[in-house]
Amino acid sequence: MKRNHLIASVAGGAAGLAVVGGIVATALPEGAPGAPAAAVADAAAQAVEQRDVLTGEALSAAAEAGLAEAREQEQQVSIAIVDRSGSVRMVLKTENAGPQTQESAEQKAYTAVSMGQPTSKLTEGATGDGPTIADLPGTLFLPGGVPVASGGAPIAGIGVGGAPDGSIDEEIANAALEALENFEG
Numbered sequence: 001m002k003r004n005h006l007i008a009s010v011a012g013g014a015a016g017l018a019v020v021g022g023i024v025a026t027a028l029p030e031g032a033p034g035a036p037a038a039a040v041a042d043a044a045a046q047a048v049e050q051r052d053v054l055t056g057e058a059l060s061a062a063a064e065a066g067l068a069e070a071r072e073q074e075q076q077v078s079i080a081i082v083d084r085s086g087s088v089r090m091v092l093k094t095e096n097a098g099p100q101t102q103e104s105a106e107q108k109a110y111t112a113v114s115m116g117q118p119t120s121k122l123t124e125g126a127t128g129d130g131p132t133i134a135d136l137p138g139t140l141f142l143p144g145g146v147p148v149a150s151g152g153a154p155i156a157g158i159g160v161g162g163a164p165d166g167s168i169d170e171e172i173a174n175a176a177l178e179a180l181e182n183f184e185g
Contacts, residue, residue: 052150053083057185063092065179066160069172070094077162077172080105081148082113084155086138097162104161108145108169110138113157119145120170144169146177 054062059081066079071094078093078101088106108119115122115133120143126134134141140159143166148156158176160169 051084052153052155054081054089054148054156054180055185058180058183059090061183061185062158062176062179063090066158066172066176067092067094069175070160070163073163073168073172075163075168075172076101077160077169078102078105079172079176080109080159080161081176082106082109082157082159084113086110086113086157089156094162101162104140104142105144105159107138107140107159108142108161108173109157109159110145111140111157112145112147112159113154114139116147116149116154118147118170119143119159120166142166142169144173146170146173148177148180 063079063081070077070079076094076096076098078091078097080088080102081090083089088109091102091105093102111119111122114136119141122133123141123143126132126141133139144161144163145157145159147154148158158173160172160176163169163172
C-alpha cells in the first residue's frame with residue numbers, strides 16, 4: 001500500500017510517469033532538482049568523429065537476402081548483423097532455427113568484424129599450444145561470418161549459424177553481403 005501511495009505522490013509532482021516491467025520512470029519538470037539542463041552545449045567539431053554505419057534499410061536488405069538464400073537451400077538458420085563495435089543491429093531467423101543458432105550467428109558476425117576477415121580464414125590462428133585468438137571472449141572461429149567494409153575498413157559483420165556445414169552458413173552470409181554490395185537504397 002505504501003508503494004502505491006509513493007508512486008502517486010511522485011506522479012503528482014512529476015510531468016510524466018511510466019511503469020514498464022515494474023520499473024517506475026518519471027520525467028521531471030524543467031528546473032526541478034535532478035532534471036537535465038534545458039540547453040546542452042555542442043561538442044567542439046574536432047572532438048567529434050563520424051563513423052560509417054549501415055542504414056536500417058541496408059540492414060533489412062542484407063538480412064532478407066540471407067534469409068532468401070537460407071530458404072532456397074532449405075536451411076534453418078539465424079542471421080545476425082553487428083556494427084563495428086560488435087553491437088547487434090539485426091537478427092533474423094528462419095521459422096525452425098534452433099535456439100543455439102542465434103548465439104552462433106552473433107559470435108561469427110562479431111569475430112568477422114573484429115578481425116576484418118571471413119571466419120573461415122581465421123580457423124588456423126585459433127588452434128595451437130598456448131593462448132590463441134580463440135581465447136578472445138565472444139568469438140567463434142567456424143565458417144559463417146563475413147566482414148562488411150567501407151573505405152577499406154570493417155564497419156559491420158554478418159554471421160550465420162545453424163546449417164549442418166559452416167560452408168553453407170558462409171554462402172548464406174555472402175548472399176547477405178552481396179545484397180549490400182548491390183544496395184540502391
